[in-house]
Amino acid sequence: MGHEMVASNGAGGGRRTTKPHAVVIAYPYQGHVIPAAHLALRLAARGFAVTFVNTESVHEQTARALGVDRHRYDIFAGARASADALDVRYELVSDGFPLAFDRSLNHDQFKEGELHVLAAHVEELLRRVVVDPASTCLVADTFFVWPATLARKLGIPYVSFWTEPALIFNLYYHMDLLAAHGHFNSSKGPPRKDTITYVPGVPAIEPHELMSYLQDTDVTSVVHRIIFKAFDEARRADYVLCNTVEELEPSTVAALRAEKPFYAVGPIGFPRAGGDAGVATSMWAESDCSQWLDAQPAGSVLYISFGSYAHVTRQELQDIAAGVVGSGARFLWAMRPDIVSSDDPDPLPEGFAAACAGRGLVVPWCCQVEVLAHAALGGFLTHCGWNSVLESVWAGVPMLCFPLLTDQFTNRRLVVREWRVGVPIGDRGKVFADEVAARIQGVISGEEGQQLRQALKKVRAKLKAAVAPGGSSQRSFDDFVDELTGRCGRTLMS
Template sequence: MVQEAGGVATGRGGGGGGKPHAVVVAYPLQGHIIPVVHLALRLAARGFAVTFVSTEDVHDQTARALGVDPDGYDVFASARAASAAGELDDVAYELVSDGLPVGFDRSLRHDEFMGALLHEMSAHVEQLLRRVVVDPDTTLLVADTFFVWAATLARKLGIACVSFWTEPALIFNLYYHVDLLAQNGHFRCNEPRKDTITYIPGVPAIEPCELMSYLQETDTTSVVHRIIFKSFEEARGADYILCNTVEELEPSTIAALRAEKPFYAVGPIFPAGFARSAVATSMWAESDCSRWLDAQPAGSVLYISFGSYAHVTKQELHEIAGGVLASGARFLWVLRPDIVSSDDPDPLPEGFLAAAAGRGIVVQWCCQVEVLTHAAVGGFLTHCGWNSILESVWAGVPMLCFPLLTDQLTNRRLVAREWGAGVSVGDRGAVRADEVRARIEGVMGGEEGVKLREQVRKLRGTLEAAVAPGGSSRRNFDEFVDELKRRCGGH
C-alpha cells in the first residue's frame, strides 16, 4: 500500500505484473457511482489492474456517511481485505477535484456544480492520468458517458476509451441522434412538433412527452444541455460503449446502436449477491430499517424513494403525502434532507408523521437493495431512476412511477408502457392526492397488483438469464474483456 495525494491509501494499480490497466473515473452523482464501482470490481475479477478515480467531495461525503475520517480512508479497503486470493490487490483508489471546494453545496447550487464538471474537472483528471498511465499500450480509460472530455483525453494520452453508460440503451440512442430530432422539428425549436417520433433508428415510435426532460425544453442553452451535447460528441469518439442494460429488454435499440459503435449490454450491474455492497457507495448515512420491516405483514409495505439527485416541489410532496395517508397502506419513505431544497429540511405536511404513526416511517436514506428484497415490501413508489428500476425488477417489486427529471420520463415509458411492470401516478405539476391513493390501493391490494407482480417476475427471469453462464450480458462482458485484453496485450 502507498500513500497518494489527498491522504488516501491505495492498492498498487498501474497495470503491474503485466496486467492490462483500467483507469475507471466515476461521475460524481450517487446514481452513477453505484454501477461504476461494481464495474470496476468486475474488471478486477477478470484480471485487470484498476485505478478507480472519485472526486474529493464524493469521497468526503461517503466517509462522513459512514462516520469515518475522510483522511486516509479507502473505500475499497474492506473489499480488498476480504477478496479471494488477492483478487483486488491491484485496485488503487485515487481522488481528483471536480473544480469546487469540498463542502460546496452542490445540491443548492446545481448549475455551478455542473459548470465545474463542464469546464474545470478535465484539467484535474488529465494531471492524474499523466501520473498513473505508465504504459499507454496496456491502459484504457473507462469514463462515464456524461464526462465531456473522455475521448479527447484518451487520444491525447494514446490510450483506449470506454464510454460507460449507466442508463437504458434507449436514452443513449435518443441523445446520440439528437441531430435527427432537431432536423425533424422535435427539438431545438420554439414550438417543437407534438406528433409521434418514428425516425430514430431502433425506436419504432416514441411520443415527444416520453423524451428525456432536457429534450422537451425549448431553452437548450443551459449548462446541462451543453454537457449533454459535448459528452455525446465525445461518445462518438469512444472506442467502445458499455451499457448497464440487458439485450432482451431493448433488442431493436441495441441492434441499431451496434451498427454505429461497438456496443456491449452487460447489465444489470449489481453488488455481488444483490446484497449490501462490500465497497461503500452511499453518500448519505443509511438507516437500518430491518427491525421495523420484520414487524410488518408480507407484501404490505409501500417503499417510497425519489432517488439521490432530483428535487420535488413542496406542493408535489404534499399531494403525494396526502395520497399515501389516504391509501391506508403501510409505508417506508426515504426522504433525503434536500428533496425540496437544502434550505427546507422539513418539507412534509404538518401533522403527517403523527397521522402516520404506527403504519409508516420516514428515514433520510437506506440500503435500497436490502429494503426491496425484504418480504414485507409489496410496491415501490419511485422516480424511475435506472438503478431503482433494475433493483425493483430483480426484487420482484412492481412500481408506481413518478418521474422527476432527465431519463426518468423515458424510463417510465419502458416500465409502464413496454414492460407492464408498473403504473404512472402523475406528472410534474400534475400529481393529485386522489390519484396517488387510487394507484397505491390498486397496486398494493388490487387485481392490478397481481398482474403487475406476475409481469415483474417474468422480467426478473429475463435479468437472471442474462447474467447466468451463457446469458447475453455474461457473454457480452466476456467478449468485451477479451477484446480489451487483445488490445492491451493481456492474457
Template sequence: MAQEVPHKPHAILIPYPLQGHIIPAVHLAINLASRGFTITFINTHYIHHRIFKARPSIRPDIFLGIRQLGLDVRYTTVSDGLPLGLDRSLNHDQYMAALLHVFSAHVEDVVSQIVKSAGEKVDCLIADTFFVWPSKVAKKFGLLYISFWTEAALVFTLYYHMDLLRIHGHFASQDCREDPINYVPGVEEIKRQDMMSYLQETNTSSMSHQIIFKAFDDVKAADFVLCNTVEELEPKIIAALQAKKLFYAIGPIFPSGFTQSSVPTSLWPESDCTHWLNTKPPRSVLYVSFGSYAHVTNRDLMEIASGLLLSKVDFVWVLRPDIVSSDYANPLPVGFGEEAGDRLMIVPWCSQIKVLSHPAIGGFLSHCGWNSVLESIWNEVPLLCFPLLTDQFTNRKLVVDDWKMGINLCDKDSIVREEVSSNINRVMIGKSRDELRNRVKEVKRRLEDALTPEGSSENNMNKFVEDLMVKIKYQKVLLT
C-alpha cells in the first residue's frame, strides 16, 4: 500500500525538457501525489506547446484529469530561453547552450513566484539530474533538493565517477586506454565501448559535456537521489552508490495500468496501430522505433530497411519525419512500401506502451533508450539493439550482455542488410526466440516483485518519503 504522509509536503518538480525524461517525471508526480504530496509540475513553454499541438483537444492544463481524481498536481510552464518555432532536435547545440546558460534564470523567476504565492510552504525541489542549477536554486529558496535520475544506475555511477575514469586514463584523453574498466565502485567490469557515448569521446569541450560535468558536480549537493531502476537488476551498483548518497531505486515508474497514461506527454500526434495489429497472429510483428530525439544516418536507415524486407517478417515502424534530417523527405529505398505490402505499417509516431502491450508484437528493434528497455521488459518483448548515442550503448550492455534478453542488430562496425535480416529472424523465429522470451520473462518477474506492497521499489519509495519528512521536520525546527 502507498504510504500517506501526515503532513502534506509541497514539491516543485521540473523534468528535463526531452520526451524520454518528461514521461517518468509525470508518473513520479502522480505517484507522489497519491501519497499525499502537493506537486507543482513545471514544463517548458516549448514542451507544453508540442504536447498541445500533438493533441489540440486537450485542455491547457495537462494534469486537469488527475486533479479531478483528487490528486493535488498543479501545472505551470517556463521559457527555456529560445523561440517556440526553433526545432530543438535539429539545433541540438543551441538548445543545450540555452539549458546550460539561460534556463536557470527563468527557473528562478518561476520558483520565486510559486514560493511566494503557493499559500503553503514549499518544501522541496525535485529536478532532473542533468540540470546544472538545482542545488543552487534550492538553496536560494530554502528548499530540499531531490535529484531525479531517469536512467539506469550503471549510467549514473559512471558519470558520478568521471574523475576515476579520467585518473585511470579511460576518459578525456587523446590516447585513452582500451582495457576493461574494473575500479568503479559496484561495477564488476565494463568495456570502454560500452560506456555512454559522451564518455567515449576524446573531445570533451562540447555543450553536452559541459552540462554533464556541471550536473554531476551539482548532484553531489543533492539531499536525495531517486532512480528509475530496480534494485534487483543492479544490486551491487546501487549498494555502492548508497554508501555515498541517499540513493533510492524506485522504478519502474509506470502509469497505473501501464497501457495508457491519464496525462498527455507525447510531443507528436499518435497514430493508432491497433486495427492493423489486430489482423496479425500473436507475437508475429516486429516493432521498430529509434526514439524521440536521436538521428540515424541515411546509409544505416537504407540497410535496416533492406534488412527488414529480406527478413519477410511483419513490422510496424515509427518513422519520425526528422529521423535522418530535414534534408530527406523520404529516406527509404525506392519501392520500399510496395515491396513490403501488407507486411508493413509505417507511422510518424504512436503510443509505444500501447503497441508493445499488443499481443501481436513479438520483438522490438530499438535504440535502447531506458524507457524503451523497461517497457519491453514489462511486456515480455525481446530487444534487437541498435544504440545511437548517450546512455543507449550502456543500456545495450545490460540488455544483451548482462540480462541476455536481447541481441545486437549487427556485430560488425557497419550495418549490413543481410545481418539485419538474420538477427531479426533470431528474435522472431525458432529456438533463439524462445530463449530470449524466457529470459525477458525472468527479468520481468524482478520488476513485478519490486512493485508489490513488500517489494524493493515500494519499500524504497516509502523509505524516501519517511526520510524526506524527517528532514522537512528538522528544517522547520531550525527555522523556529
C-alpha cells in the first residue's frame, strides 16, 4: 500500500497505448466492498490498471478477521501474484474517525462524517493517484455523496456503481415523482397508500414494498440526506453499472437505459474468477462449518443469517429462535456478535441451546457462499440483502424472507412476488414463532419447498446464462469496457 504502488500508466518506448486507469472506491460496508472488489478484478482482467480504495476502518476490521497485521495486509496481493498478474493497486483512506470508534453503536455520528468529512480525504487521495486524468475514470459506489463533484474537479468520467437491483435504483432515481404524486415526502399530509403505477419501468408496486427510507414520514435523518445528495450526484454520472441481470428486471433496465448509459452486469463475483481466491473481504472471522454440514442429510439444513450490517431487536430474535426450535429442523445460524447491539452479546433465549442440542450449530460468522453451495442446505432464512439473494439463487436455495431495513423490503418483493423463489415470515415487530416454524417446515420438507425449488431452477438458469460467454451481462460488460477504453485509453509517442 502507499504511493509507491501507484505508477503512471504505460511502459516502454516508441508508440504505445496507455492503459485505462480505474479508481474504484468501495462504500464502507461489507455488502458493498465485496462486489466492488470483484468489479476491480474484472476490470483488471480486461486490461485496466486499477486502484482500489478502501477505508482504513474496513481494512482494519478485515485484517483483524483474518488474524493478520493490518500494516502489512493487502487484499489484492494474491491477485497480483496469480498467473494473470492483475494490475490492482491498493490504497486506504480515512473516514475521519479513529479506528477504535464503534461505527455500529454510533451509527448517526458515523453517517454525518460520511456526509461532511469523507470527501476531503478522498479528494486528497485522488489528487495523488490520478497521474493522467485523460486515461483515468472514477468508479464509485452510488451511495457516496461526492463522486460527480470530485470527478468534474479532476476532469475524469464518473462511473456510478450500483450494488443493488435496478428496481431500487429506479425508485430512488424517481423520488421526485413519488413526492409529486403524494407517495413520499408529501407536503399535503400522510403519504398515499394506493398502488404506485406511474414510475417508468415499474408496472405496479405497493407502498409497503418500497425501501424503508421511502416509507418514512420524517425525511430529515442523516441517511435521508445522504440518499438525496447521492442521487443528485448519480444523475450527473457518465455511466451506471448495476449488479443485476437484465432478464430478471427487463422493463426496469430498459427504462433506465432510456435515461442514461446503464449497464446490467451482474451477478458480479459469480462464478469466481481466477484471481478472486486471493481476495478476502469478510469483516468477520469465519468459522469452518464444513465438517458439521458434511454430517447432515442432503437438503435438511436451514441456514440463518441477517447479514453483515443490519440489526434485529432482542424480541424479534427470540421469536425467530422459538420458531426454529418449534420447527424441529436442523439449522446453521451465523449470528454476528452485534446482531442486536454491540453491548448485547448473548441475545438468544434461555434454554435455546438445550432445546436444539444435536440438530443445530450457532457460529459468529461463516463463508456464506460455501455454506449455500453445500448439499445439506434446504433453505435460507435471510434479511434479503441483495448479495444474499443473488448467492441463494445462484446456489438454488429457497429463501424465507425477514427484511430489516432499506432495500430489503423491495428485494423481498422480487424474491416472493416476481420470481416466487421465497416466502415471507413476517415484518419488523410482526414476526411470530408459530408462523416461523410452519414456514420452515414448509420450505425444508413440504410441498411449498418443492414449488420454490422448481421456480429457482428457472431464475438460476437466467443468472448463469447472463454471465456465460455471449450472455446479456457479459455483453453489457463488454460494451462498457469498450466504451470506457475508447474514452480513457490514448495512443502516445514517447
